[in-house]
């Protein structure tokens with residue numbers, strides 16, 4: 640099958656886009672259309688599903704959305720697919736898709752958040768695509784830990800099998816300028832930056848991350864592993880990671896790029912780090928994550944950039960997907976601090 644980015648969603652390098660993972664409960668058909676046309680995502684998932692799903696597999700598709708992964712699972716011979724989605728309108732599209740493909744008898748749609756679902760049997764496979772460009776920014780960790788405990792047979796497997804999140808300091812004055820001017824692109828007027836900032840209680844546009852395709856040529860150091868997820872029940876949703884980078888290139892440090900590399904199955908990996916839009920070596924729906932620094936820092940080779948990256952939750956979790964990311968750091972030259980910053984999607988005090 641050939642996939643094509645939708646015309647109205649054409650995008651370029653170093654453009655900031657609305658961070659869709661921060662607004663999951665508002666997702667509509669426009670965003671699902673973007674996902675369904677993301678060649679990188681679609682071809683990798685289709686291949687992994689065909690590799691892993693066997694005749695007679697019982698599958699739980701967490702966040703089935705418009706049901707494309709469920710359809711592939713059924714086509715691969717799954718005996719039954721439980722398709723869970725919190726979004727009623729989108730789940731109706733899944734039902735239509737599966738009925739049209741004459742697979743309805745083996746599909747069980749469930750319109751609930753997964754934590755509230757009880758299933759009549761356990762599954763061989765937990766299938767999901769609830770990945771954000773930072774890996775866990777659609778809250779996959781507690782969702783999949785819970786799913787493992789309550790839905791998976793012992794010896795059962797996950798698609799994806801393993802995810803790794805990488806972070807790298809970058810220089811992009813073009814992105815920095817767009818953030819100052821709040822020139823944030825969006826797939827529809829429904830997703831507005833100012834509304835999102837108000838919704839999340841964030842006052843400064845540098846205290847949120849953005850979706851953007853960030854070229855490898857803007858890297859100031861080598862990417863480093865920030866977090867790995869193995870879906871063994873021991874993955875952490877709350878953590879703090881300190882990473883030290885040696886700067887390799889002189890430039891202005893404006894932010895940090897984040898991306899994931901997933902092993903969807905033993906043989907299929909999905910690496911969203913690429914930057915070639917024309918050759919379609921980027922993901923249309925995920926792009927990359929850009930965590931900005933309000934006051935950029937001029938860096939030189941051999942400077943040490945110490946990044947502290949964290950994830951947590953508000954004390955009172957009023958909505959299911961509210962999460963906090965923090966990114967703060969210092970740059971050292973000859974052991975002296977030459978610049979520092981502190982940002983996060985929660986209140987931070989410098």
Ligand SMILES: C[S@@+](CC[C@H](N)C(=O)[O-])C[C@H]1O[C@@H](n2cnc3c(N)ncnc32)[C@H](O)[C@@H]1O
Pocket residue numbers: 663666674675701702703704705706707708723724725726729751752753754767768769770782
């Ligand atoms: C990124 S979309 C993927 C949709 C579809 N699986 C696909 O690949 O096209 C994720 C979907 O998961 C749903 N979702 C996320 N977390 C969920 C949860 N814990 N319970 C139920 N639905 C969830 C969202 O509403 C959304 O429709």
